[in-house]
Amino acid sequence: MRIATYNVEWFTNLFDHHGRLLEDGEWSSRFGVTRADQIGSLGIVFSAMDADAVMVIEAPDQNKQRTTCGQLETFAAKFGLRTRKAVMGFASETEQEIALLYDPDKLTPVHDPVGEPTGKKGAAGAPRFDGVFRLDLDTDATPETISFSKPPLELAVTTAAGFRFRLIGVHAKSKAPHKVTAEAEAIRVGIENRRKQLAQCIWLRARVDQHLAAHVPLVVLGDFNDGPGLDEYEKLFGHSGVEIMLGLDRPPEERLYEPHAQMVLGQTFAVGPTTARFYLTGKHRYFQALLDYIMISPDLRAKASEWRIWHPFDDPVCWKTVELREALLAASDHFPVTVDLDI
Numbered sequence: 001m002r003i004a005t006y007n008v009e010w011f012t013n014l015f016d017h018h019g020r021l022l023e024d025g026e027w028s029s030r031f032g033v034t035r036a037d038q039i040g041s042l043g044i045v046f047s048a049m050d051a052d053a054v055m056v057i058e059a060p061d062q063n064k065q066r067t068t069c070g071q072l073e074t075f076a077a078k079f080g081l082r083t084r085k086a087v088m089g090f091a092s093e094t095e096q097e098i099a100l101l102y103d104p105d106k107l108t109p110v111h112d113p114v115g116e117p118t119g120k121k122g123a124a125g126a127p128r129f130d131g132v133f134r135l136d137l138d139t140d141a142t143p144e145t146i147s148f149s150k151p152p153l154e155l156a157v158t159t160a161a162g163f164r165f166r167l168i169g170v171h172a173k174s175k176a177p178h179k180v181t182a183e184a185e186a187i188r189v190g191i192e193n194r195r196k197q198l199a200q201c202i203w204l205r206a207r208v209d210q211h212l213a214a215h216v217p218l219v220v221l222g223d224f225n226d227g228p229g230l231d232e233y234e235k236l237f238g239h240s241g242v243e244i245m246l247g248l249d250r251p252p253e254e255r256l257y258e259p260h261a262q263m264v265l266g267q268t269f270a271v272g273p274t275t276a277r278f279y280l281t282g283k284h285r286y287f288q289a290l291l292d293y294i295m296i297s298p299d300l301r302a303k304a305s306e307w308r309i310w311h312p313f314d315d316p317v318c319w320k321t322v323e324l325r326e327a328l329l330a331a332s333d334h335f336p337v338t339v340d341l342d343i
Contacts, residue, residue, distance in 0.1 A: 001341050046081055092149060204220070
């Protein structure tokens, strides 16, 4: 079974207010790419991946006029994808949702949130992801309240063969100080965002601990907006959110595994895998980063193979297949990550 995570930049803007695809020559939210070109490119990428399930990060908006699942299923029908059904959980506060697009012949996923609901005052431990988490972020003995603008998607999954496991789709807090120009303010916002991102990963890790203690096979995947050695604030806090998620300070039976993260942990040089490519306007060049991960529990490691980042320049097949290479560049600022599981 092939499982993928794919952050599709502003997928929602490829649909009209009624959830219909906008295949026209108007500009998409990707610079220099029309809506028709982005839609067509996404069709090529999804078809090439041929995944059984795709965790779509930045899925189309859920609102009163249109549904996230309906729009994803419209997209799937357009290109005749096997992943023709969709499921989502709690709606986002933004126009970017988290949803799973899947092949109903291969698996049955059910939204199954864990944890207790909270009020506005929140709770410690591992409350439900649409609630509020209380954690002292700055060691002043006063807990702050943390919430997800994009609540993680918790799914109980059963394969056609009867294998049961859990999927958690994640879009963690971005650390970038958007729309801030003053250097001092950028530093302040960057540190504040780093604290929130770490807190979200601590919250997620508490949920992971619950599943591992219950010996439940688990896959955690999505965009963590973070990685070992990614920014200067990691030195201030001592570790990255990804390292917290992996549980590197835990015994082996309590650690999650992700080979791309392992490749860059502790390295002293800049070469490493990347899953996203952004244009820096002021620098007039592109910046690449490892932001998207598929983490698995120890009991799935022996069943996992063929981890792959569908990078248009770094993956030899993507590079040599011109149509796919160009589609990956036009479809999103992130590239898909896949893993094959023998389940």
